[in-house]
Amino acid sequence: MDIPRQRLSTKLVEILVVFLLIALVAIGLTLLMSWDLEGGAAAVNQAGSERMRAYRISTLLSQAALPGAERGRLLKAADHEAGEFERVLAELKTGDPGRPLFLPNEPEIGKLFVTLEQAWHGSIKPSIASMTAPSRVTDAAELIAYRRATERFVDQIDQLVLSIERDISRKTTLLRSVQMGLIALSVAGTVTLIYLMFLLVVRPVGRLDDGMRRMEAGDFDTRLPIESQDEFGSLASGFNRMASHLSDFYRNLENKVTEKTHSLEQKNQELSTLYEVAALLNRPGTLEEMCRAFLARLVDTLKADGGAVRLVEQESGKVHLYIQQDLSASLVRNEACLDKGECLCGEVAQGGAAVVKMFTGPDREDLSFRCRREGFRTVTVFPIRFKEQIIGVFNLYFREAHELTGHERQMLESLGQHLGVAIENQRLVAREKEMAVSEERNLLAQELHDSIAQSLAFLNLQAQMLRDALDRNDLAEARSGLSEIREGIQESYDDVRELLVHFRTRFGESDVETVVTALLARFEADTGIQAEFRQTGTGVPLSPETQIQVLHIIQECLSNVRKHSAARHVTVELEKGQVYVFRVRDDGGGFDAEVPGASEGHVGLAIMRERAQRIGGRIEVRSAPPSGTQITLTLPIVQEVAA
Numbered sequence: 001m002d003i004p005r006q007r008l009s010t011k012l013v014e015i016l017v018v019f020l021l022i023a024l025v026a027i028g029l030t031l032l033m034s035w036d037l038e039g040g041a042a043a044v045n046q047a048g049s050e051r052m053r054a055y056r057i058s059t060l061l062s063q064a065a066l067p068g069a070e071r072g073r074l075l076k077a078a079d080h081e082a083g084e085f086e087r088v089l090a091e092l093k094t095g096d097p098g099r100p101l102f103l104p105n106e107p108e109i110g111k112l113f114v115t116l117e118q119a120w121h122g123s124i125k126p127s128i129a130s131m132t133a134p135s136r137v138t139d140a141a142e143l144i145a146y147r148r149a150t151e152r153f154v155d156q157i158d159q160l161v162l163s164i165e166r167d168i169s170r171k172t173t174l175l176r177s178v179q180m181g182l183i184a185l186s187v188a189g190t191v192t193l194i195y196l197m198f199l200l201v202v203r204p205v206g207r208l209d210d211g212m213r214r215m216e217a218g219d220f221d222t223r224l225p226i227e228s229q230d231e232f233g234s235l236a237s238g239f240n241r242m243a244s245h246l247s248d249f250y251r252n253l254e255n256k257v258t259e260k261t262h263s264l265e266q267k268n269q270e271l272s273t274l275y276e277v278a279a280l281l282n283r284p285g286t287l288e289e290m291c292r293a294f295l296a297r298l299v300d301t302l303k304a305d306g307g308a309v310r311l312v313e314q315e316s317g318k319v320h321l322y323i324q325q326d327l328s329a330s331l332v333r334n335e336a337c338l339d340k341g342e343c344l345c346g347e348v349a350q351g352g353a354a355v356v357k358m359f360t361g362p363d364r365e366d367l368s369f370r371c372r373r374e375g376f377r378t379v380t381v382f383p384i385r386f387k388e389q390i391i392g393v394f395n396l397y398f399r400e401a402h403e404l405t406g407h408e409r410q411m412l413e414s415l416g417q418h419l420g421v422a423i424e425n426q427r428l429v430a431r432e433k434e435m436a437v438s439e440e441r442n443l444l445a446q447e448l449h450d451s452i453a454q455s456l457a458f459l460n461l462q463a464q465m466l467r468d469a470l471d472r473n474d475l476a477e478a479r480s481g482l483s484e485i486r487e488g489i490q491e492s493y494d495d496v497r498e499l500l501v502h503f504r505t506r507f508g509e510s511d512v513e514t515v516v517t518a519l520l521a522r523f524e525a526d527t528g529i530q531a532e533f534r535q536t537g538t539g540v541p542l543s544p545e546t547q548i549q550v551l552h553i554i555q556e557c558l559s560n561v562r563k564h565s566a567a568r569h570v571t572v573e574l575e576k577g578q579v580y581v582f583r584v585r586d587d588g589g590g591f592d593a594e595v596p597g598a599s600e601g602h603v604g605l606a607i608m609r610e611r612a613q614r615i616g617g618r619i620e621v622r623s624a625p626p627s628g629t630q631i632t633l634t635l636p637i638v639q640e641v642a643a
Contacts, residue, residue: 007230007231011200011230012200015193019189019192019193022185022189023182023185026178026182026185027182029178030175030178033171033174033175033178035100036104037172038100039095039099039100039101039102039104040103040104040164040167040168040171041168042099042100042101043092043102043104044161044168047092047157047161047164048161050092050157051158051161053081053084054153054154054157057081057082057085057150060077060078061078061128061131061143061146062143062147064078065139065140075132078128078131079128079132082128082132085120086125089117092113093113093117103164104164104167106163108163109160109163109164109167112159112160112163116153116157119156120153123149124149124150124153127145127149131146200228200230204227204228204236207225207236208224208235208236208239211223211224211243215243215246221247223240223243224239273297273301273411273415276297277294277297277298277415277418280293280294280297281294281419282422286426287423288323290422291322291323291419292325294415295307295309295323295325295394296325298394298396298415299325302396302408304396304397304398304402305397305399306325306326306327306395306397307324307325307326307327307395307396307397308324308327308335308394308395308397309323309324309384309392309393309394309395310322310338310392310393310394310395311384311391311423311540312390312392312393313538313541315511315541317339317340318337318338318339318340319337319339319340319342319346319393320337320538320539321336321337322540326397327374327397328374330374331370331371337539343369343370344357344369344371344381345381345393345395347381348382348390349390349393350390352385353383354383354412354413354416355380355381356378356379356380356381356403356404357369357380357381358378358401359372359377375399376398377399377400377401378397378398378400378403379395379397379398381394381395382394382412382415383413383416384416384417384419384420384423385417386417386420386423391424392419392420392423394416394419396412430544430545431544433544433545434544434548459485459489462481462485466478466481466482511541512547512574513533513535513574515547516533516551516554516574517533519551519554519558520532520570520572523558523570527562529567529568529569531558531571532570532572533571533572533574534573534574535575535576536573536574536575536576537575537576538577539576539577539580545615546635549612550582550633552611553582553612553619554572554582554584556607556608557584557608558570558584560605561584561586564588564591565586565589565590565628565629566589569587570584571583571585571586572584572585573585578636579635579636581632581633581635582632582634583631585628585629585631586629587628590623590624590627590629591623605619605621608631608633612633616635616636617633617636618634619632620632
């Protein structure tokens with residue numbers, strides 16, 4: 001039976017709380033007694049003032065009975081003093097905690113006060129009221145009787161004051177006794193605290209220090225007695241375990257060395273895997289080749305039965321299956337595209353915490369996972385990170401239960417970060433290439449702009465011929481030459497402007513949908529031809545280089561629409577999926593694509609086919625007068641689907 005552990009801090013707090021409560025009770029008692037004494041002292045003062053006030057009332061009434069005195073003023077003063085007497089008497093009866101002021105709660109004092117109150121209301125107050133009546137004259141006999149009654153009344157007040165003073169004296173003595181007890185309690189408490197600190201802290205620390213010294217001297221059989229269940233008990237237990245461990249360690253040093261050697265071999269293997277994967281990720285190649293080699297290395301190292309690499313599309317939040325190994329066609333088809341938060345892969349892509357899922361039986365909850373229905377017993381999902389951003393996840397599938405060790409989990413998380421850096425480096429290289437191509441096109445645009453001088457030379461000749469015709473007054477030839485000059489200038493301007501826009505366009509951080517939409521808006525504004533963009537489906541985002549080539553093909557299509565089709569409406573459609581399909585359709589005059597060599601001879605089609613071949617795509621042309629023209633660009637995404 002385990003004895004519940006009691007923390008040392010809890011013991012100390014309990015002891016201090018007990019002493020604090022005792023001190024608070026003693027202090028509170030002294031405060032209460034002081035407050036009681038202060039209230040009694042105030043009662044003595046007020047009762048003494050009542051005695052003086054009774055004599056004053058008697059004096060005022062005697063003066064009012066003398067001939068020639070200001071009777072009205074003296075009677076009014078006597079009446080006022082009587083009111084004050086009654087107010088103070090009422091205050092003594094009810095008390096005033098705010099001052100404080102109250103009569104001690106003693107039966108004798110209560111009886112004396114009741115007697116005093118009855119004497120006031122039964123004798124003194126009626127006599128004062130009778131003698132202060134305006135129309136009544138007080139005689140000498142009545143004054144003598146009132147003075148005698150007042151003297152008896154003052155004696156009663158004196159008895160009340162003496163009783164209160166005796167009570168105050170008794171309570172003062174008690175207060176001193178309590179204070180002396182508090183002093184004794186403080187001394188005893190201090191001694192007790194010192195003893196408890198020695199018992200609970202100093203002695204265990206001394207034993208622990210003695211044990212450490214003997215251990216330092218090489219006595220590994222040293223053991224400490226466990227006398228408590230607090231922190232020192234835990235320390236003693238830990239010390240004993242440490243002593244046993246050191247004793248076993250020295251007795252079984254060879255076994256320990258063997259264990260450490262095995263552990264080092266495991267770590268060396270992990271470091272070797274990390275090094276090989278890092279070297280693999282730094283090899284030149286495409287993103288697909290890098291991810292495929294990464295996945296194959298992990299599957300081989302951990303003896304997995306399958307694996308996958310999934311990339312996250314940041315704009316839509318979709319998780320796309322990019323590379324897989326040894327997965328069935330149905331699993332690839334069903335998990336080609338997941339939402340963030342969907343299934344295990346979506347949860348990791350959303351939250352970023354790695355998951356190792358072991359399916360223990362045919363539970364209905366486990367069967368809701370497609371990978372479980374495919375026969376896998378263990379599935380691991382680790383994030384692919386770049387800095388704090390989740391750019392993808394990778395999976396390892398096991399058909400038998402497979403428990404990853406802590407070192408393996410740490411290694412896989414580290415490899416996920418390496419893969420994230422490598423993927424981001426690939427994207428950075430692609431952006432650098434894009435910038436280089438953009439700069440080259442800017443230079444080419446400048447050169448094309450400079451080459452317009454040849455066209456200007458031709459226009460200069462046409463202008464000279466126009467002047468000669470004007471000199472000969474040949475207006476027909478002059479009009480013809482002027483028309484040719486205007487057409488030449490307009491055509492040169494349109495071509496140069498289109499080429500400048502064509503070669504200066506680049507993607508930056510935008511996706512293909514955004515750039516095509518902007519391109520169509522500019523085309524519609526420049527030509528007046530209505531342009532529309534439609535997009536369906538989802539898929540892995542195109543690489544920047546592929547996006548640039550697609551943009552140039554669409555630009556060439558729009559250029560042909562402007563120059564040759566006489567169209568009023570053009571539509572660009574995008575279908576995203578396992579392949580990307582772009583369609584550019586216009587309602588212009590079209591041309592006979594069935595005639596041999598017609599499409600090849602059409603302006604720009606050969607260039608478009610060359611661009612499509614660079615990115616592994618193909619161009620199809622469908623046109624027949626007067627039904628317009630449709631040009632289709634089909635791009636396969638670099639991704640294998642299991643057969």
